[in-house]
Amino acid sequence: MSTREWHGGNVCTAFASVDEVFLSEFSAHERAYSNMLPTSKRAEHLAGVVALRRAVSELYPDVAHIEILRQHDAPPIVLLDGEPLAAGTISVSHSQGVGFAVATREYCMIGVDIQSSERFPLTPEQFFSQEELEWKTLNTPVLLWAYKEALLKALGVGLVLHPKRLTLSLNDAGELCGAKVDHTALCATGIQVRQIPGSVSVFVTLKSEGLPALSMPRERSYYSAL
Amino acid sequence: MKTDAHEKEKEEVIKIMARVFAIDPSTITLDVRIEDLAEDSVQLFALILAFEEYYGTQVEYEDLVSIDTVGDIISYVSARKSETLT
Numbered sequence: 001m002s003t004r005e006w007h008g009g010n011v012c013t014a015f016a017s018v019d020e021v022f023l024s025e026f027s028a029h030e031r032a033y034s035n036m037l038p039t040s041k042r043a044e045h046l047a048g049v050v051a052l053r054r055a056v057s058e059l060y061p062d063v064a065h066i067e068i069l070r071q072h073d074a075p076p077i078v079l080l081d082g083e084p085l086a087a088g089t090i091s092v093s094h095s096q097g098v099g100f101a102v103a104t105r106e107y108c109m110i111g112v113d114i115q116s117s118e119r120f121p122l123t124p125e126q127f128f129s130q131e132e133l134e135w136k137t138l139n140t141p142v143l144l145w146a147y148k149e150a151l152l153k154a155l156g157v158g159l160v161l162h163p164k165r166l167t168l169s170l171n172d173a174g175e176l177c178g179a180k181v182d183h184t185a186l187c188a189t190g191i192q193v194r195q196i197p198g199s200v201s202v203f204v205t206l207k208s209e210g211l212p213a214l215s216m217p218r219e220r221s222y223y224s225a226l
Numbered sequence: 227m228k229t230d231a232h233e234k235e236k237e238e239v240i241k242i243m244a245r246v247f248a249i250d251p252s253t254i255t256l257d258v259r260i261e262d263l264a265e266d267s268v269q270l271f272a273l274i275l276a277f278e279e280y281y282g283t284q285v286e287y288e289d290l291v292s293i294d295t296v297g298d299i300i301s302y303v304s305a306r307k308s309e310t311l312t
Contacts, residue, residue, distance in 0.1 A: 038262045095266055121272055149267060159271060162287050 004058050005192070010088075010105030013112070013192060013203050014054035018043040018097040021050060033070045047099030048092045052078070055103035059088070078103075091153050096199045109206035111153030113146045118198050120145070127163040139174045143193070146202040147176050151186065154206045176204065232304070239300050242280055246273045256297035263296075277303065 004014045021043050023031060030049060034042045053066045060066075060080055069077040076092070078085040092101045093114045100114040120142040124133060127145060148163045155161070161181065169178040175193075179186045190205035236256075244251035247263050254263065264270045274285050277299075283306060293302055 041262070115266075115268065120268065122268060126275055127271070145268065159267060159274075160287050160290055163271070 004054050010059060011102065011108065011110070011190070011205070012055045012058040012104075013100070013102045014051045014058070015196075015201075016047045016050035016054060016099045016101075018047045018099075021046040025050075027067050029069055030067065036072075044094045044097060044099065047097065048094040048101060049099070051094075051099035052076070052090060052092050052101035052103065055101045056080070056085070056090070059103055059105055091150075093149075093153075093201075098196070098199060098201075100201050100203075102203050109154045109156075109208045110204070111150040111155075111206075112201070112203045113149040113153065114199055114201040115142050115146045115149070116198060117142045117195075117200050129164050129167040131167050135170075139170070140200075143200050143202070144168060146193075146200050147179075147204070150202045150204045151179055151188075151206070154204055155181070155186075176202075232300075235304055235307075236300050238280070239303055240296070242276050243273065243296065243299075246276050254296055256295065256300070258296050259294055260296065260299065281307065 004012060023046075026034070026046065026049070030046070034045050034049075037045055049068045052068055056066050056078055057063065063080045065079075065081050067079040067082075069079060076090060078088075078090060087106055089104045089106075089108050089110050090101065091110050091112045092099065093112045094100065095114045096116045096118075098114060100112050102110050102112050104110060117140065122141065122145065124141050124144075127148065132144070145163070147168055148166050151166060151168075152158050152161055152163070165182055167180050168176060169180070171177045176188055176191050178188050187207040188204050189207045190203070192201075192203040194201045240251050240254045243249075243254055243263065247265070247269060249263065260270065260273075264273065274287075274290075278285055281303065289302065293299055
């Protein structure tokens, strides 16, 4: 799996599989960070790093070396030829041996999520808002969860905000077109959904203009990395 | 005794975590980070739901920012139970 995709403007998403993880291609820092993770999580984490590198390299084709620095409880730092990425936004997710990442040149409210569609233990009653429970949607709960998680990442809050407080807006085709947190409307300006064997991935961009500040703590960094 | 109560609390928390994460309870120690035990965010959310169900109380989602390790969860659960009792 080696997919890179432009979304117009200065946004790029990319996938990577654990089969594309070769330890020799990672810096000492990247290897040291992954070694601190449980063995079962290392390859998938590194697939996320590969996906993020791919997305960033598409945005900055002249850069020779891209390194992703991670520290406990801190968001990832992207180094371009040793210099921290000055602007832009990144989001990374991984599941089922696949890493999925998005990178932008300028600040954007973006979020990605990739979920296993084969192993999803939640029921709609556990994370749908009251309004959503009244829907007759053909979408599977796992896709609606992925929408919500990507939106919570785009908002920068992760699971600090209960998914029931987020109500999705879907069009007649069942595609995401917006959402609201309690009574605050969110406008989704870019959406990508991919059904890949055993998983579903979602990438969303939110319009930040006119969005009032939501009063809640920022997420822990690990929620964004999961 | 307070120590016995604390030990019981610890056992209950570890039992719930082992069930939700489908892992051996002996691998769950106080200093282990929850993100290292959970396979993904769905499992983290399932853990919150399991605690809410077991203790019959709502977790304050904003409190999650201060929880990192298994020990933090046990302290949080103990504090919430004390609040409920007083």
